[in-house]
Amino acid sequence: MTAGEPDFPTPQPVIEAAINALNSGKTKYTAAAGIPELRQKIAERVQQRYQVKCSAKQVVLTNGGKQALFNAVASVISSGDEVLLISPCWVSYEPQVALMGGVVKYVKANMEENFLPRAQDIAEAVTPKTKAIIVNSPNNPTGAVYGRKTLQSIASIAFRNNIIIISDEVYDSLVYDGEYTSLYGLCRGENAILINAFSKSHAMTGWRVGYLVASEEIAECVSKIQAHSTSNVCTMSQYAALAALDIDTSYMKEKFRKRRDFVAQELSKMNLTFSMPRGAFYFLIDVRSVTQNDTEFCMKLLQKSHVALVPGSAFNAPGYVRLSFALDEDNLRRGLERFKAFLGG
Structure with missing residues (x-):
């Protein structure tokens, strides 16, 4: 993600x-x-x-x-x-x-x-x-x-x-x-x-x-x-x-909106803190309650659960991770399930 x-x-x-x-x-x-x-x-x-x-x-x-x-x-x-x-x-x-x-x-x-x-x-x-x-x-x-x-x-x-x-x-x-x-x-x-x-x-x-x-x-x-x-x-x-320039792409926005709402719902179940994104297709999630190193956290998540997130340190935001919801609903759901299991483990 x-x-x-x-x-x-x-x-x-x-x-x-x-x-x-x-x-x-x-x-x-x-x-x-x-x-x-x-x-x-x-x-x-x-x-x-x-x-x-x-x-x-x-x-x-x-x-x-x-x-x-x-x-x-x-x-x-x-x-x-x-x-x-x-x-x-x-x-x-x-x-x-x-x-x-x-x-x-x-x-x-x-x-x-x-x-x-x-x-x-x-x-x-x-x-x-x-x-x-x-x-x-x-x-x-x-x-x-x-x-x-x-x-x-x-x-x-x-x-x-x-x-x-x-x-x-x-x-x-x-x-x-x-x-x-x-x-x-x-x-x-x-x-x-x-x-x-x-x-x-x-x-x-x-x-x-x-x-x-x-x-x-x-x-x-x-x-x-x-x-x-x-x-x-x-x-x-x-x-x-x-x-x-002559093509209406609003259908993309509507699909992204539904994905955003779904991700927000699932992240809330994980008791993670985030600010609801009003635009683009990213969540910046606070993981300071579960790790002291966002880069290490992302590496462990990738190795153990095969889920990829971007460390917040890349964006001058240590202690956070970026999740993109620019992927289809099935993979998004599967990725969030693995993320939740990783946090629970």
């Missing part, structure tokens, strides 16, 4: 669009920033969804959301710059900042507050060297979804201190409770960079299509970085993504 990818197959129309692209000879390089029609369609979607002016020049297609993040960090962070990360957080943020010579400062979010950061803690972490803050909502690994009030506080602190916001919204299609608020949309796109991808929303993890939306100046810089590293995203994948 470690997978960070949907278990659903890629929708058939997406696959067919890729095949059609191949059969029609779309096998050459494209511009580093991507094919014009896909950039334009993403720009239109950003305008429609967030009520923010956006042109195709502000959109850069990347090899997955991870490259979008890497390119964003590379374009705005210099040696010695400080970057705020809300912890627990995804494993790649800190290494990407470090590769640019940046310095990470963690702002802790606690389970008792549903892993929502406190504005006061963020404000106190700001120094004259603070250049950016990376915000991930819905969150990996906690499943937290930041409400409008929390996001407004973050935006306000960033604006007052001229801090660039990098908003990682790759799980924005998977929100189960309440409305979703986009930090990028809340900022009206000002001094902000939007990170998104087709991986989670359309079960396209292997197709490697992400994108970044920013000011034209930053987008041009990102395009140059990409031109000298990987060049364009796989051409057929871009045409597949173009088709994906």
